[in-house]
Amino acid sequence: MSKKSQDQDGPKSGKDLARKPRGFPDRREALIHAQAEMIDKVTSVYRRWGFEALETGAWEYADALGKFLPDDDRPNAGVFSMQDDDEQWISLRYDLTAPLARFAAENWQTLPKPFRRYAAGPVWRNEKPGPGRFREFLQCDADTVGAAGAHADAEMIAMAAEAMRAAGASDGEFAVRVNTRRLLNAVLEGVGANTDGARLTILRALDKLDRLGEDGVADLLGKGRMDESGDFTKGAELGADEVRRVLAFAKAGRETRSATLEALGQAVGTGEEATAGLEELSAIARGLEAFGCPDSDVLFDPSVVRGLEYYTGPVFEAELLKETLDEDGNAVRIGSVGGGGRYDDLVARFTGEKVPATGFSVGISRLATAFAISGELEALNGPVVVLNMDRNDPTEALKLAAELRRAGIRAEAYMGSSGMRPQMKYADRRGSPVAVMVGEDEIAKGVVTIKDLKEGAKKAKAIKSNEEYREARPGQFEAPRADMVARIREIIEMSE
Template sequence: MAKVKKPQRVTPRLPRGFVDREADDLRTQDKMLATIRRVYESYGFEPVETPVFEFTDALGKFLPDSDRPNEGVFSLQDDDEQWMSLRYDLTAPLARFVAENYETLPKPYRSYRAGYVFRNEKPGPGRFRQFMQFDADIVGAPNVSADAEMAMMMADTMEALGIPRGQYVIRVNNRKVLDGVLEAIGLGGEENAGRRLTVLRAIDKLDKFGVEGVRLLLGEGRKDESGDFTPGAGLDDAAIQRLLVSYVGTSFRIDDEEIREQSAKTGEPALLGNIAGEETYRDNRAIIGFWRNAVGESLVGTEGVNECSAIEELCRGAGYGPGRIEFSASVVRGLEYYTGPVFEAELLFDVVNEKGQKVQFGSVGGGGRYDGLVSRFMSQPVPATGFSIGVSRLMTALKNLGRLETSTRTGPVVVTVMDRDRMADYQAMATKLREALNPKDGNGEFLGPVVPVEVFQGNPKQFGKQLQYADRRNSPCVVIQGGDEKAAGKVQVKDLALGKEMSAEITDNAEWREARAGQELVDESEMIEAVTAILARQAGASRP
């Protein structure tokens, strides 16, 4: 007779680039999201939700990572053989939603949404394939006043989360300015579209590689520490020098003498900023003036400079001047659908990276104007602008600052089970406690924080296991009623925190059993009062 093979056990394993998240982190995240939501709603934004799957052609191909088999997204075919993809951001699905419901939505349409997005990219330290974003967008607003409002709202969000001024900055740039600068150095026209994109991605690496690293990426290319080589844009030395001095040098120190010479030629003030962190440059109007010279005769570049000037005036007039909102050449944004102003929220405090180096924390969100995204679905132009916060990265930043401590909630009051045949009695006790400890108003809304109450649902044979369970659940107290207590109309209420405290002072085992540390016998009618007293005592002890 053939031997029956035992079924192989499946090995529990987590796919690379994905993480499990437990209760404390989720509660902490909920607290942070509630703060962001209040800021967004104070600006008139309303929630909307779109599904995680969209038809692939509706999402479009805008991700910069093109060296993956399915181009940066996770895709599958449905029963109709139509390709669907997990969303890679929350903006492309919003564009589809607006186009599909355009006639019924108010214009401009203000919305916010939080949700997970998915990237089929190589995972690494701090780089995940699934992560949460929290977006706000205005669709149907053609004026840059909407972009200015986005930047101001992001500044308000940072401060509402407890990040003080001086430890964050909202940096602003304009893709039209970038296009104008590139046109001025001879990279205009469709034939140079690929090289322009390479230049933009090189400038986007300023914070990571510094000016010298960007200089290499603008030229023949750069070899990293591992020996991997990244091909460059192939610009000649004159074009690189003009780009770095007249544009990049307005925000970052490259060579003081070069900047002074450029200043003498243009009549603009010498802007000696830096990327080392000693002192950032904060003269927004002077930077915009430098950019005006950098774009030369380019019409699109001049339009972008004028938009930057308007945003600067609007922000400064509303009290969001330098120190909160600043203009910077470093803001490029990797997604290709941006068409005008772009911005990033950057945190300025130092952290230690995985290599043990002290670095600035950096960006926690960004966005910009994407006037062509909704129009892909329609026969008319639909202007739009928006901002996206990286939720997990922002949570990490807040914990580094001590502004968002891990949320540890008191565990449940546990009704123990002494007799399995009396489960109905135990459930009735739990119901009484649940209703008394969680009062509601006339509309059924809870009047305060919820106090959980549960009946132990494991194996009741070993009572010690029930207490161990309650302890692991961070329970404040347990309720005990055996047959004798039931016959006498009594109930035992055990304060677990007090029990631990008293047990630490008792060394004799017999004395400990006799003392029944932290435990009292009360009438059934006094059960709620006894539990309430324990909760109040523990709440008072936990206050600083």
């Protein structure tokens, strides 16, 4: 470790510092379980719609990923890369779609066409982390490779809405917002944005409409904008008329898809690309109607801008709408928790032939974080803890724990060396619904002492003195040893 690192991170103590890299979160059981359950529910939707599972490895050759590669000798901008023993650069996958494109190109002759697959797993991005934005996170994707046409996009969008609801978002708490590359192209051409740099500046400005508002975006479309910190962002240098035209397009969204199409028709004009884009959204609208997808689930939103060097047609973004408060009382809105679109050029990087494709990804880690912030993750029961009443001979505690496990109940015998009170505190920290005690008195009477920890905690709130607590022993009772499993199972079922 350098002296600078030691000065920053603490005094020289001869010990390694317990620290982790930013953007790589530690996850405990409640969040792990919530994410696994979310993946199971979302993939169940994908399977029901006829998609099959595919797993690809975490590492890909860096040139197969393509999107983040810089023009230098170390391809680690945006991705985490290293050289293998053949001195070839390999990178951790940054999404699940680029590996799919590579897989499809390698196996195209033997795959059913179109190829409909889903996948779930971790991905890694070497970028600045922030609230709900990590460098390692879970995604859950579905893609159709080899199907052209708006009906395939409509299917993906409708399925995305169903996946969001399956993941835990209620009616009115989410929306899938849809736009198309063709309408964006029409607007960009109409304002004379003919270079990649100018187009990218305009698109990045549009992407900030929700955060900066109309005035802030107008500044970014014009001369530029200075933020609260004093940092200046150079603008797209559009004239006043062009700024108004871009904003009119971005604000054409209405409460229904049909009303938005009408407003867009007035905003984009009648050029070839504009007409094609409107026809594309109209076809998607008909498909969504066929799928029974309400306007409250899927909106046409011209302000949606995703990575358009990647997408070639419709783009869509799933947004969590509700605002919640964090543990400090600060308002938090997670916003985008998934997205996708049509990417007809991705497989062509390997084959030289255009292969139509469309897909959607749920950001599992981001969505689970949003539910955790809002307090919507269900608290999980920990194991039943059998207290060790005889530190010299824990045999009875071991027997009881084994009996409970044989009955299908999650249970453990306390393995520490502490007394009764610390053992009870341990059970509380584990989130245990029940603690079981068997001492000499219980053995002599053929009973066990069972403490319903959650019910006991509720009743204890009304007790005002230690004497009253010891007398009442809230939530605690004796049961015949033969009834132990049934009584504990009853408590667990009531607490879930």
